[in-house]
Amino acid sequence: MYLARIYITLKPTVNDPQGRTVLGSLHNLGFAAVTDVRVGKYLEVRVDETDPARAEAAVTEMCQKLLANPVIEQFRFDLEAEPPVVKIPPPSL
């Protein structure tokens, strides 16, 4: 079992109106020291694979096919091995 932590951000050249709105709100709240805000997505995906190379390939394909928009977004992720979930049968009464 692997946990993939996926970070999806707009490419640096793409305008980020959501980030600009958050920046304005932070300034209105008095956080004058904030100079830039970029908003992205963060996903935690659990993949039931034993081989890290296969898990990495699967997550890359997921990002390319569904999770990120390759025209305007870029992604990166890290994989963390997790112990497999052991299902304990209920005690027979």
Place this chain on the structure above:
Amino acid sequence: MYLARIYITLKPTVNDPQGRTVLGSLHNLGFAAVTDVRVGKYLEVRVDETDPARAEAAVTEMCQKLLANPVIEQFRFDLEAEPPVVKIPPPSL
């Protein structure tokens, strides 16, 4: 100048309908090994502070006041020192 990378996720006990939708889509696309998806937010915030403790306090307050919903979300962040932006005056012609 500090770059704060902020990760905002739903608390583990909170239902994540967006994550369930993504999970269903991944299964439909053939990614049968995926067992769980949680969707969160990722923000990059640049703070013009020289003292890391002040930057950390400011980012914590931003998360509590605006960026995260403390009822259903939790946040964490890391801070990275960045060289200050040096503004070079245009050459006088």
